[in-house]
Amino acid sequence: MDFFEAANKRRSVRAFRPEAVPEEMLVRILEALNLAPSAGNLQSYEVYLVRDAERKAALVTAARGQEFLLQAPVVLVFCADARRAEERYSMRGTDLYAVQDASIACTFAMLAVTALGLASTWVGSFSEAQVAHLLGLPEDQRPVALLPIGYAAETPAGHPLGDLIHEVS
Numbered sequence: 001m002d003f004f005e006a007a008n009k010r011r012s013v014r015a016f017r018p019e020a021v022p023e024e025m026l027v028r029i030l031e032a033l034n035l036a037p038s039a040g041n042l043q044s045y046e047v048y049l050v051r052d053a054e055r056k057a058a059l060v061t062a063a064r065g066q067e068f069l070l071q072a073p074v075v076l077v078f079c080a081d082a083r084r085a086e087e088r089y090s091m092r093g094t095d096l097y098a099v100q101d102a103s104i105a106c107t108f109a110m111l112a113v114t115a116l117g118l119a120s121t122w123v124g125s126f127s128e129a130q131v132a133h134l135l136g137l138p139e140d141q142r143p144v145a146l147l148p149i150g151y152a153a154e155t156p157a158g159h160p161l162g163d164l165i166h167e168v169s
């Protein structure tokens with residue numbers, strides 16, 4: 001699948017089949033996210049892999065009852081690492097670049113997921129404090145996105161395209 005096909009096929013899927021994500025696919029997803037660009041090539045983010053049911057159930061609670069997090073065999077948690085970005089970029093690093101780095105990595109992962117015939121949804125609505133607590137995150141890591149991954153059990157429709165591009169002349 002080329003880039004345009006993957007971008008076109010990607011949809012937010014909120015129902016997953018129970019089959020496991022094959023390990024070799026997971027490795028390819030993790031390799032893909034590692035290829036994402038980052039400010040100063042510092043990769044100011046960390047990714048946590050959650051597979052056990054108890055922790056996934058705690059993620060559901062932290063994410064205000066989004067049950068599909070429990071259905072997905074794997075949930076990746078993308079965290080901005082403020083400390084790494086701060087060393088070179090001060091506040092712009094902590095407040096912006098670290099969050100952007102984590103977000104771009106999550107986007108790479110999402111597109112890799114689609115290219116492999118799997119599905120995901122970016123979940124941003126959650127209590128940061130609860131997620132940080134259940135993962136035991138160090139203080140300078142901020143959870144930015146949860147990415148449940150699995151085989152789709154639904155086929156959502158595409159969303160209408162927005163008119164977002166403005167030519168400046």
Ligand SMILES: Cc1cc2nc3c(=O)[nH]c(=O)nc-3n(C[C@H](O)[C@H](O)[C@H](O)COP(=O)(O)O)c2cc1C
Pocket residue numbers: 010011012013014066121122123124125126156157158159
């Ligand atoms: C920053 C961000 C936060 C999001 N948070 C959630 C969320 O908490 N729960 C959810 O079901 N979808 C969430 N989404 C998915 C969007 O609802 C979805 O991308 C949008 O409706 C467009 O649909 P599509 O992804 O199928 O194209 C989020 C997406 C982004 C980019």
